Amino acid sequence: MPSPFRKPWFLPGLLLLIATSSLPAADIILNEFMASNGGGTPVPNQVPGTTDDWIEIHNRGTTTLSLAGWHLTDSAGNLNKWTFPPGITLAMGDFLVVFASGNNALDANGNLHTNFSLSAGGDYVALVRPSLTVASEFGPSTDYPSQQSDISYGLHPSNLEPVYFQTPTPDAPNDAGGQLLVEDTQFSHKRGYYTSAINLSLTTNTSGATIRYTLDGTVPTQSTNGSTYSRAIPINTTTVLRVRAFKRGLQATKVDTQSYIFPTSVGSQTRPSGYPTGWGGEPTADYNVDTQITQSRQYAARFRAGLRDIPTLSVTGEKDDFFGSDGIYVDTQDRNIEAAVSAEYFHPDPVTDGVNIENGFQIDCGCKLQGGASRTPSKAIKHSFSLRFRDLYGAGKLNYPVFDGTTVTTFDSIHLRAMYNNSWIHSNSGQRARATMIRDQWARDCMIDMGNADGGQGHFVHFYINGIYWGVFNLHERLENDHYAAYNGYEDDEVLGLNPGRLTSEETASFNAMKAVVTNSRSPWSRIQTVLDVDNYIDFVITEYFGRNADLKSGDNWRAAGGGSANAPWRFYCWDTERILE
Known part of the structure; x- marks a missing residue:
């Protein structure tokens, strides 16, 4: 008779020694996530030096549960966007952190990474059953609210209401000090150009909140920096306001900035x-x-x-x-x-x-x-x-x-x-x-x-x-690697961007490998075309030489991208061509 136990797979937050079981809807939840990770809260077992966003899952049930075939997604229209690999189980009361880096691969420490990242500007994130029904989500009717650096968002441990956490707790119970957010500030006049004086009113829908503002570019604080808003602000000259609302017991709003020219x-x-x-x-x-x-x-x-x-x-x-x-x-x-x-x-x-x-x-x-x-x-x-x-x-x-x-x-x-x-x-x-x-x-x-x-x-x-x-x-x-990737169907980390004046060893090796193929008289034409976009290079040479760029150097004032793990064909870009057509 086959053993009901699985061989341990050592990933953080998992106990993989118990037989799997089916999962009631309320037993497993998205407990907490961070969509703007500035590195202020280290995650247990994370690769040193990384600051990827993360999603925390919590098993609130009384048995160990399998996540095989389950999904995470940031799109309500694509519920199986990322799928847990086989063999992942979560013991009762345990937590699992999955990094939302977009890398879609285990990292050096064995942590899971999704094929999507989270948006700090507000988005959707969900845990989805193998049957493609949503088990837990943030943003079911509207996107989750905008996020601030190093502040997480999740369920308050006492009432499961969504709140912000000044003290994130990845791979651990959520902080009981989590707070709701003061509603965003509104301006009576849009940013833009004005020829006549205006009286600018500031409001928030959170009753009892205090609005603070500055006019010097600094960030307003609750008590030490800025002025307290009490009446409409007269503006008759170019002015930039930075505004934030505060209320005791609630998380302050993000800083809103508007320019009046x-x-x-x-x-x-x-x-x-x-x-x-x-x-x-x-x-x-x-x-x-x-x-x-x-x-x-x-x-x-x-x-x-x-x-x-x-x-x-x-x-x-x-x-x-x-x-x-x-x-x-x-x-x-x-x-x-x-x-x-x-x-x-x-x-x-x-x-x-x-x-x-x-x-x-x-x-x-x-x-x-x-x-x-x-x-x-x-x-x-x-x-x-x-x-x-x-x-x-x-x-x-x-x-x-x-x-x-x-x-x-x-x-x-x-x-x-x-x-x-x-x-x-x-x-x-x-x-x-x-x-x-x-x-x-x-x-x-x-x-x-x-x-x-x-x-x-x-x-x-x-x-x-x-x-x-x-x-x-x-x-x-x-004109860098992410630019090449966006236009040519690659991921940012699959290709390299090259500034000839400041090359890394990886860029040098990849670029020189391309040159070795192109300059080898024995290289077949088909091979040359796989490492160099020949038509693009011809266009680059025509532009630079027809325009007689007086500042074109072999080691500077141009850009290129390609190569990398994708072995993408290198493409050339005009850069610093201010001395063209003299």
């Missing part, structure tokens, strides 16, 4: 009070707009109208994270510094105040300085940036159709190019004489028009830092 204020902008007069290696900080243009009879009206002609990107964060001694605009040579910011993107109506023809998005993310020579303050004081979407700040990816002409709407990062070569800010007078802002995007547009959908979409935006106008920037896709 007044074109007349932009046209007379000078250094704001409290901002430094120098930026590290640049002794003379320049915040002022050129009033000879912005207030002249000939150009003033055109300038104000022009502020509404293209989208706006407004980032808001701690002043010192930008302009303090260790800020990204002062310590420009440190490529690891990243400021935590709110990013708002919208396209204002050309005429009507408070109306946007594209409502855009708001997302909490990281902001980094970008560039090579342009980082040096003596060469340029208008630097490039990138926005980095990480679980550390909230949503791990930006999900929004930023660019026309593409079906790709999910981004790990996007780039803000200030323009350096052949620009008005260049230290060389010859380059200033050739100044335009279109050369770099022209090269990427050429690649797209020649049939390379992943050539790099982009357009222009007006950029603000803490409400301070910073000029026109080229907002475009960052």
